[in-house]
Amino acid sequence: MNRIDEAFARCASEKRAAFVAFIMAGDPDLTTTLVLIEALLEGGADVIELGVPFSDPIADGPVNQRSAVRALTSGTRLAGVLDLVARARRRWQVPIVLFSYFNPILAQGVGEFAARAAASGVDGVLCLDLPPEEAVPEFVDALAAEQLAPIFLLAPTSTKSRIRRVDELAQGFVYYVSRTGVTGDRAELAPELIRETKALRRRLHHPLAVGFGISTPDQVAAVGAVADGVVVGSALVRLIEEHGGAAAGPLATAVRELSEPLRQKKKGWFRR
Amino acid sequence: MADKAGPDKDGYFGEYGGQYVPETLMAPLAELTRAYDKARKRRAFQRELQTLLADYAGRPTPLYHAKRLSAELGGAQIYLKREDLLHTGAHKLNNALGQALLARGMGKARVIAETGAGQHGVATATAAALLGLECTVYMGEEDMRRQRPNVHRMRLLGAEVAAVDSGSRTLKDAINEALRDWVTHVRHTHYILGSVLGPEPYPRMVRDFHLVIGQEATRQLKRLTGRRWPDLAIACVGGGSNALGLFSAFSARPEVRLIGVEAGGTGTGLGQHAARFQGGRLGVLHGTRTYVLQDDEGQIATTHSVSAGLDYPAIGPELALLHDLGRVEYTTASDAEAVAAFHTLARGEGILPALESAHALAEAFRRAPNLAPDRLILVNLSGRGDKDLESVREYDLATATAAEAEEE
Numbered sequence: 081m082n083r084i085d086e087a088f089a090r091c092a093s094e095k096r097a098a099f100v101a102f103i104m105a106g107d108p109d110l111t112t113t114l115v116l117i118e119a120l121l122e123g124g125a126d127v128i129e130l131g132v133p134f135s136d137p138i139a140d141g142p143v144n145q146r147s148a149v150r151a152l153t154s155g156t157r158l159a160g161v162l163d164l165v166a167r168a169r170r171r172w173q174v175p176i177v178l179f180s181y182f183n184p185i186l187a188q189g190v191g192e193f194a195a196r197a198a199a200s201g202v203d204g205v206l207c208l209d210l211p212p213e214e215a216v217p218e219f220v221d222a223l224a225a226e227q228l229a230p231i232f233l234l235a236p237t238s239t240k241s242r243i244r245r246v247d248e249l250a251q252g253f254v255y256y257v258s259r260t261g262v263t264g265d266r267a268e269l270a271p272e273l274i275r276e277t278k279a280l281r282r283r284l285h286h287p288l289a290v291g292f293g294i295s296t297p298d299q300v301a302a303v304g305a306v307a308d309g310v311v312v313g314s315a316l317v318r319l320i321e322e323h324g325g326a327a328a329g330p331l332a333t334a335v336r337e338l339s340e341p342l343r344q345k346k347k348g349w350f351r352r
Numbered sequence: 353m354a355d356k357a358g359p360d361k362d363g364y365f366g367e368y369g370g371q372y373v374p375e376t377l378m379a380p381l382a383e384l385t386r387a388y389d390k391a392r393k394r395r396a397f398q399r400e401l402q403t404l405l406a407d408y409a410g411r412p413t414p415l416y417h418a419k420r421l422s423a424e425l426g427g428a429q430i431y432l433k434r435e436d437l438l439h440t441g442a443h444k445l446n447n448a449l450g451q452a453l454l455a456r457g458m459g460k461a462r463v464i465a466e467t468g469a470g471q472h473g474v475a476t477a478t479a480a481a482l483l484g485l486e487c488t489v490y491m492g493e494e495d496m497r498r499q500r501p502n503v504h505r506m507r508l509l510g511a512e513v514a515a516v517d518s519g520s521r522t523l524k525d526a527i528n529e530a531l532r533d534w535v536t537h538v539r540h541t542h543y544i545l546g547s548v549l550g551p552e553p554y555p556r557m558v559r560d561f562h563l564v565i566g567q568e569a570t571r572q573l574k575r576l577t578g579r580r581w582p583d584l585a586i587a588c589v590g591g592g593s594n595a596l597g598l599f600s601a602f603s604a605r606p607e608v609r610l611i612g613v614e615a616g617g618t619g620t621g622l623g624q625h626a627a628r629f630q631g632g633r634l635g636v637l638h639g640t641r642t643y644v645l646q647d648d649e650g651q652i653a654t655t656h657s658v659s660a661g662l663d664y665p666a667i668g669p670e671l672a673l674l675h676d677l678g679r680v681e682y683t684t685a686s687d688a689e690a691v692a693a694f695h696t697l698a699r700g701e702g703i704l705p706a707l708e709s710a711h712a713l714a715e716a717f718r719r720a721p722n723l724a725p726d727r728l729i730l731v732n733l734s735g736r737g738d739k740d741l742e743s744v745r746e747y748d749l750a751t752a753t754a755a756e757a758e759e760e
């Protein structure tokens with residue numbers, strides 16, 4: 081059992097959804113990111129999603145775009161992100177999933193990337209602009225050879241056959257995009273989200289994490305009641321934007337507050 | 353080219369192309385593919401498009417023998433395919449009309465577009481006004497500054513022009529923003545992509561809508577010269593839509609040399625030009641696998657060209673394949689050469705070309721003197737230069753000032 085499966089299994093045994101925390105590696109710089117990962121863990125994150133900054137993040141809203149610009153400006157590139165994971169791995173066993181666009185991975189070479197990522201202690205890779213059609217065979221095989229989990233997105237527009245395909249290919253968990261759109265926090269969840277998540281979860285053989293736009297404890301509670309994992313990104317990235325090198329304290333507090341409903345609402349937890 | 357060279361069923365031209373997009377867009381792309389493949393075989397769709405192209409847009413556009421300039425250069429005969437005379441002033445309308453009809457057919461009430469030079473934005477705003485569709489055009493702030501007249505035109509046509517202030521504030525960033533809009537409003541919005549770029553089916557669909565350029569040109573050449581095939585066909589290459597529109601007519605004619613002209617900008621260093629075949633490597637940008645200008649670690653490079661429409665770090669996948677096959681030869685024209693060609697055509701023939709098209713003209717002017725007078729060069733004059741008056745004035749002023757400073 082790998083670290084991702086273990087984390088979701090542990091949360092399931094506690095009858096709660098996992099809290100997945102996203103931050104961008106290298107914002108404001110890689111040394112600080114290590115401190116911020118510690119803060120996420122202190123706050124109670126179960127899985128860490130680490131963004132690889134890219135110059136042209138077409139699936140991201142303004143908050144993550146600015147974060148990527150700060151990370152790139154501090155000199156962060158894929159190789160540096162993998163070094164950071166290696167340093168984190170020496171200290172913690174939390175599952176780490178890379179959240180990247182394909183071009184930096186292609187530039188390194190897919191096989192080479194997979195080998196280095198595995199050696200660094202990465203557990204899974206989500207490539208935002210690599211749907212199953214393009215991930216098979218090269219990318220999926222390269223990850224498989226290194227026992228890395230390919231994480232795929234599903235969206236409100238995904239058809240039944242696409243859902244089946246992703247469920248066949250995925251390992252670790254499946255990431256459901258809560259609404260059509262880019263990353264970023266929003267005042268309200270999409271009205272159909274809870275119903276859609278329930279329906280989707282019944283179709284999948286993998287844990288289902290839901291993200292994009294979840295930013296308040298209430299939203300976490302609502303989604304956490306019907307999903308196996310809740311992803312919070314932009315709300316945390318925003319804190320890093322505000323506090324920069326001093327973000328660790330606020331970040332730990334925010335993760336604690338955001339993940340609290342998951343620990344409390346055991347009764348409402350939706351059984352498979 | 354055209355149907356024969358693909359793409360294959362997955363949208364690949366050789367190893368280039370594909371659908372590198374977020375999951376949210378995959379089902380809509382499948383819907384678009386189905387709609388396009390149905391429409392292109394439907395006689396009613398083709399008839400409506402033909403009628404609009406003729407009665408509304410002004411097709412066929414003329415083929416013009418630039419006699420005076422040809423004589424002055426003392427070599428080959430230069431023929432200009434006058435896409436600058438198409439309604440809205442560039443070839444872009446062929447595609448915008450086709451896709452706007454398709455959008456209406458798919459029941460999408462809103463269209464969006466990116467634009468660099470502003471020509472595709474104007475074409476889309478025009479087609480939207482014509483068909484009663486809501487329209488938003490994304491444009492980089494730098495391009496809004498240097499192509500100001502087109503910003504006014506779009507607004508007068510009823511489109512919203514959304515300024516993009518991220519990255520280099522040019523075409524690449526406008527496409528990023530258009531994709532973000534599309535992913536958000538995909539259920540009722542169609543994205544009218546303006547070149548042979550992006551995920552399948554865009555590269556082949558945009559190409560198909562421009563095939564009319566080469567088809568007309570070969571007929572017109574026959575009528576004017578008795579010959580159907582030129583010796584050289586030359587086009588500028590941003591994404592590559594005007595180039596493929598012309599070149600595809602010669603896919604079965606290996607004796608016609610095809611020459612694509614990229615933006616040489618101000619130098620050969622990364623960031624100084626937009627010549628994908630001079631420093632670009634295999635990469636993925638905006639949904640397609642192709643040659644991309646990027647750094648060693650896969651970050652997309654900024655580009656430079658005096659012409660906003662060529663100022664883009666990737667190239668259409670079909671043109672990448674044609675490069676590898678050696679079927680299309682690529683060369684560059686610098687900012688200076690393009691501006692010089694702009695002046696040459698203005699004074700020599702009384703035509704102000706778009707700065708994009710001036711890159712193709714620069715190559716034609718370079719080659720013509722070395723060829724015999726019975727040789728034919730066919731140049732795609734993809735657009736007119738009204739939008740560039742300010743850019744040319746600025747450029748000339750800056751060079752004059754620099755020359756003066758040198759003298760002192």
Ligand SMILES: Cc1ncc(COP(=O)(O)O)c(C=O)c1O
Pocket residue numbers: 442443444468469470471472546547548588589590591592593594595660661662706708709734735736
């Ligand atoms: C007049 C003109 N020519 C050429 C281009 C470049 O695009 P493409 O390479 O797709 O023809 C543009 C783009 O804006 C343009 O406006």
